[in-house]
Amino acid sequence: xxxxxxxxxxxxxxxxxxxxxxxxxxxxxxxxxxxxxxxxxxxxxxxxxxxxxxxxxxxxxxxxxxxxxxxxxxxxxxxxxxxxxxxxxxxxxxxxxxxxxxxxxxxxxxxxxxxxxxxxxxxxxxxxxxxxxxxxxxxxxxxxxxxxxxxxxxxxxxxxxxxxxxxxxxxxxxxxxxxxxxxxxxxxxxxxxxxxxxxxxxxxxxxxxxxxxxxxxxxxxxxxxxxxxxxxxxxxxxxxxxxxxxxxxxxxxxxxxxxxxxxxxxxxxxxxxxxxxxxxxxxxxxxxxxxxxxxxxxxx
Numbered sequence: 001x002x003x004x005x006x007x008x009x010x011x012x013x014x015x016x017x018x019x020x021x022x023x024x025x026x027x028x029x030x031x032x033x034x035x036x037x038x039x040x041x042x043x044x045x046x047x048x049x050x051x052x053x054x055x056x057x058x059x060x061x062x063x064x065x066x067x068x069x070x071x072x073x074x075x076x077x078x079x080x081x082x083x084x085x086x087x088x089x090x091x092x093x094x095x096x097x098x099x100x101x102x103x104x105x106x107x108x109x110x111x112x113x114x115x116x117x118x119x120x121x122x123x124x125x126x127x128x129x130x131x132x133x134x135x136x137x138x139x140x141x142x143x144x145x146x147x148x149x150x151x152x153x154x155x156x157x158x159x160x161x162x163x164x165x166x167x168x169x170x171x172x173x174x175x176x177x178x179x180x181x182x183x184x185x186x187x188x189x190x191x192x193x194x195x196x197x198x199x200x201x202x203x204x205x206x207x208x209x210x211x212x213x214x215x216x217x218x219x220x221x222x223x224x225x226x227x228x229x230x231x232x233x234x235x236x237x238x239x240x241x242x243x244x245x246x247x248x249x250x251x252x253x254x255x256x257x258x259x260x261x262x263x264x265x266x267x268x269x270x271x272x273x274x275x276x277x278x279x280x281x282x283x284x285x286x287x288x289x290x291x292x293x294x295x296x297x298x299x300x
Contacts, residue, residue, distance in 0.1 A: 027253045027284040030069045040274040044086040045264030047296045051272050052094060053281060054083035065281060075112050085128035087137065090296060095137055099125035104137060104154055118158040128219055130174045133295065136201050138182055140170035147188050153201050163203050172220030172230060177291055183228060185217040210245035219260025223288045229271065231258040238273060254282050263290020
């Protein structure tokens with residue numbers, strides 16, 4: 001009888017373990033269809049788990065979505081500003097790539113006051129953002145018409161420096177856990193590059209990590225182990241890739257045009273993807289926390 005109970009316990013444990021494992025990498029909708037416009041982009045989570053996404057209900061807004069999927073307008077951007085990428089610092093301030101007005105906007109999470117953190121008319125359109133541990137922001141800057149792109153650095157005081165101007169359509173970007181490498185993808189050319197970050201924040205010579213043979217790229221984020229999660233625009237998947245270019249996973253995200261990704265939830269192991277086909281957020285569980293989530297919860 002004791003052997004039977006032990007066998008039943010082992011089988012039950014194995015089944016529970018398998019069932020838990022099955023929940024990883026499976027996308028499900030978080031918000032309703034058409035909750036956002038086709039400009040849905042720039043997801044980013046704050047320390048409480050709220051997800052901020054641009055163009056909720058109408059263009060020029062930033063929506064705030066809770067863990068249960070309920071969403072509301074957080075702010076409406078001024079003038080002709082429209083947001084794209086978003087990053088959030090440890091104090092909770094949101095930095096938004098305003099691609100129409102060539103700005104990086106700063107939003108106070110408590111007062112919702114919007115200020116211009118940086119303005120650079122020589123930008124094509126600031127697109128995606130990456131936030132370094134010291135508060136430096138890196139911005140991709142594609143020129144879709146010409147198939148070219150640039151990279152910019154914005155220091156904590158808002159000073160703007162051009163880092164590269166001879167690239168393809170720069171889009172998703174993020175920084176390695178040790179802060180020594182900036183990864184950048186090119187949507188049209190389908191390349192993923194790694195740049196060494198120098199002491200002053202500028203970049204060294206880029207190295208090709210991987211070239212994909214089909215479909216485009218969009219947003220990209222890194223987990224605590226340094227793996228890259230890249231949205232495959234046109235293919236409808238998110239690829240999990242090592243820093244050396246080895247593909248570990250490919251996740252179907254329920255629409256052919258995933259535009260960006262972030263990590264959040266109670267433990268940093270929920271990936272949120274902006275999905276253009278149905279104009280909604282989808283989510284799936286992963287095995288390791290996102291780096292940005294981890295940094296928000298580190299002790300100051």
